[in-house]
Amino acid sequence: DQQVKQNSPSLSVQEGRISILNCDYTNSMFDYFLWYKKYPAEGPTFLISISSIKDKNEDGRFTVFLNKSAKHLSLHIVPSQPGDSAVYFCAASTPSGGSNYKLTFGKGTLLTVNP
C-alpha cells in the first residue's frame, strides 16, 4: 500500500517557466512533509519542508503548498533553470513518538528543464 504517491514519473518544462510537481498521500497521520532533490550518482539532498500547521512555505524559487483536506502537496519552482533537472522525491513523516523518525518516500518525479 503506497502511502505517498507521485503519479507523474516525469515532467518536462522550458527554462524560465514554472515547474509544478505533485504529491498525494493517504495516511492522515502524516503531519510533516519534505521534498528532496536527487542528481544522478549522488545522494538525495533536502530541498524544502512544510508542517501541517501551514499551507505554504517558500524558499527562494521553491514553494511548497499543502492542501490537507485533499491530502495533496505540490512543489512549485519559479523560474525553472536547467540545473533544476533532477529527480524530486516527496516524503512524509508521522508525529514522532519515541524512536520513530522514519520518512515514507514517493517514487519520485524526473524533472527535465530544457534550455
Next chain:
Amino acid sequence: DAGITQSPRHKVTETGTPVTLRCHQTENHRYMYWYRQDPGHGLRLIHYSYGVKDTDKGEVSDGYSVSRSKTEDFLLTLESATSSQTSVYFCAISEYRGMQYFGPGTRLTVL
C-alpha cells in the same frame, strides 16, 4: 555537507556470497537509516537505528541485517546475496525529526 561516507561505492558480487556495506558518519547524529533505490520504486527503507545497538526493520528488510556497535558506524549485511538485491543503497542520518542527510550511495550488482 553532512559528514557521511559509504563504502564501498561500487561492488560486484556473485549470488550466494555475503556482502557488508558500511556507513560512517562524523556528525554524531543519533538516527541512521539504510535505503535502497530501484527504478519504479523510489526510496524504500530497509532498516534503521535509533541508537547504539538499537535497530528496527523497515518496509523491505527481508534478506538484510544491520548492526550498530558505535554511534558513527551502521553496517548493512546481505547474508547471502541474490540478484533481486542488485540496487543502489543509501545511508542517511538524522538528529531531528524529518530532516535526513544522505550519503553518496553504494551501487551493488549481484550476478
